[in-house]
Amino acid sequence: MRAAEITGKGVVEVVDRTIPQASGDLIVVKILVAPMCTEFKKRQNGTEDHSLGHEAVGVVTDAGDSRRFSVGDRVAVMPHYGCGVCYLCTSGDYMHCPNQRDVLAETGQDYGTATYSQYLLKPDWLVIKIPDDISLVHGAMACCGFGPTFGALERMNVDALDVLLVSGCGPVGLGAIVQGVTRGARVFAIETHPFRAELARKLGAERVFNPMEEDVPALVRELTGRGADAGIETSGAPTAAKNLALSVRSRGKLSVVAWAGDVSFPPLVPQGLDIFGVWHWNSLNLVEEMWRSVRKASDLIDVMITHVMPLEEVSDAMDIQDTGACGKILLLPHGDLAEAELQTV
Numbered sequence: 001m002r003a004a005e006i007t008g009k010g011v012v013e014v015v016d017r018t019i020p021q022a023s024g025d026l027i028v029v030k031i032l033v034a035p036m037c038t039e040f041k042k043r044q045n046g047t048e049d050h051s052l053g054h055e056a057v058g059v060v061t062d063a064g065d066s067r068r069f070s071v072g073d074r075v076a077v078m079p080h081y082g083c084g085v086c087y088l089c090t091s092g093d094y095m096h097c098p099n100q101r102d103v104l105a106e107t108g109q110d111y112g113t114a115t116y117s118q119y120l121l122k123p124d125w126l127v128i129k130i131p132d133d134i135s136l137v138h139g140a141m142a143c144c145g146f147g148p149t150f151g152a153l154e155r156m157n158v159d160a161l162d163v164l165l166v167s168g169c170g171p172v173g174l175g176a177i178v179q180g181v182t183r184g185a186r187v188f189a190i191e192t193h194p195f196r197a198e199l200a201r202k203l204g205a206e207r208v209f210n211p212m213e214e215d216v217p218a219l220v221r222e223l224t225g226r227g228a229d230a231g232i233e234t235s236g237a238p239t240a241a242k243n244l245a246l247s248v249r250s251r252g253k254l255s256v257v258a259w260a261g262d263v264s265f266p267p268l269v270p271q272g273l274d275i276f277g278v279w280h281w282n283s284l285n286l287v288e289e290m291w292r293s294v295r296k297a298s299d300l301i302d303v304m305i306t307h308v309m310p311l312e313e314v315s316d317a318m319d320i321q322d323t324g325a326c327g328k329i330l331l332l333p334h335g336d337l338a339e340a341e342l343q344t345v
């Protein structure tokens with residue numbers, strides 16, 4: 001099978017690898033859509049990675065001993081390889097499991113945990129069925145397109161009564177805007193890149209502030225009368241969390257989704273903020289709610305996805321990511337969208 005790997009600074013190549021085999025609870029998914037996440041940053045840094053990607057949807061081609069799945073099931077895969085038995089895994093918070101499985105060592109295989117590839121090995125309990133009325137492309141939002149910010153919106157209970165402020169309009173921040181809009185919230189965003197600011201507006205952000213030119217906390221207060229009810233930090237920029245906290249009203253809520261080294265906040269006590277660190281979402285408890293969100297956002301998802309490209313063009317796709325002039329980019333490991341769409345009922 002074909003799979004992408006980063007072999008040096010600025011170099012991503014598609015190479016031949018062995019197709020993984022199902023074993024016990026480990027099933028094989030033929031990946032038809034692989035959304036791109038932050039892997040391009042490794043290419044920028046020259047960090048070698050021979051197992052790229054963690055987002056995928058496709059069809060089950062070998063269900064192993066699974067009693068949850070059959071060959072042909074349309075599925076989305078969740079990230080990581082949690083142990084499946086600890087309190088975090090069994091409560092659906094497997095993202096935080098400290099005992100990750102090494103499924104390749106377990107089964108004596110040399111490849112099969114990358115999603116920038118044609119087939120993937122995954123424990124069946126980390127795979128969710130995509131409802132028949134949702135296309136594979138839209139189902140792919142259950143990965144990082146919606147996942148991390150869906151987790152944040154759920155933990156902050158954001159609804160139609162809220163003003164939501166989203167910091168950073170990359171693919172994760174755009175997902176927050178889409179979901180905020182479909183929940184009926186009034187949505188503002190913070191972004192410096194002109195393409196992304198424009199895309200945020202197209203997706204329904206009422207205003208997109210440029211923090212280099214505008215006093216964001218003052219403007220948000222002026223427009224809302226008191227500040228945003230909830231904020232989501234997706235940018236990872238050094239002062240973003242502080243700026244966001246100052247833009248959220250007293251007793252408001254704030255989620256940090258971005259992976260930044262050090263996050264600095266203003267003094268927290270005066271504002272009495274609730275602050276959440278959110279990695280992903282709980283697919284055990286919230287799967288139906290996720291699919292409701294995807295259905296409601298159907299038209300906006302098509303705007304948020306700006307590029308769909310074959311896996312063989314992964315280098316070009318990362319060139320686009322380097323410019324920042326994109327929303328979510330989807331790779332198609334088996335060539336074109338036709339096969340993926342045929343899997344849509």
Ligand SMILES: [Zn+2]
Pocket residue numbers: 082083084085086087088089090094097098099
């Ligand atoms: Zn675990």
Ligand SMILES: [Zn+2]
Pocket residue numbers: 036037038054055143144
């Ligand atoms: Zn991701």
